[in-house]
Amino acid sequence: MADRNYDKLLGIKTVGIREWQGRNLSYNRCEATPYKALDRLFQMYKFNKKDRVVDFGCGRGRVAFYIHNRFHIPVTGIEMDDRTYNEAVNNKMRYRQRAKHIKAPIRFEYGLAEHYEINSKDNRFYFFNPFSVEIFKGVVNNIIESLEKENRIGDIILYYPMPKYKQYLKSIGSFRMLNKIRVPGADDIREKFIIYRYK
Secondary structure (H helix, E strand, O other), X not given: OOHHHHHHHHOOOOOOOEXXXXXXXXXXXXXXXXXXXXXXXXXXXXXXXXXXXXXXXXXXXHHHHHHHHHHOOOXXXXXXXXXXXXXXXHHHHHHHHHOOOOOOOEEEEEOOHHHOOOOOOOOEEEEOOOEOHHHHHHHHHHHHHHHHHOOOOOEEEEEOOOHHHHHHHHHHOOEEEEEEEEOOOOOOOOOEEEEEEEO
């Protein structure tokens, strides 16, 4: 199913790339994970009812809405660009008209990922290369601190993983690779998900 059709089904608008012209180069452009990739990921990887997802650099909210709609679990999206954040909030208003039956909360927070305070129940963390490895390190350190404070299993899901992200997770030794999921028909071998689990 084409991305626009999938958007229409959910009552949202997430198609299109937004470049950050004249912005801090620590933050990468806004680009949504393709629905076909998400379909593939969740054929191989499942959430349970106790999971809580955080999407860092959520953009207009595609991943958040997809997960919320498919698994009926709490999802939080973090977005630092005010225009994009407002689009996510507007999407939520339209989406909720169609998804009133889903009791789990879905919310968006405006701000920097490294300033997000990890909730003691957050345990699944999604990244599609939203920012530099320096910021990624800070976010991962916040995740580890929270997982250690409130002892629980935590997964990091990377889509189209940047080599520096992978190198950092390998170097700290706190996460082990759980799975690698390739997107069928992808022209680029980097188009895959890597899932890491906190040891």
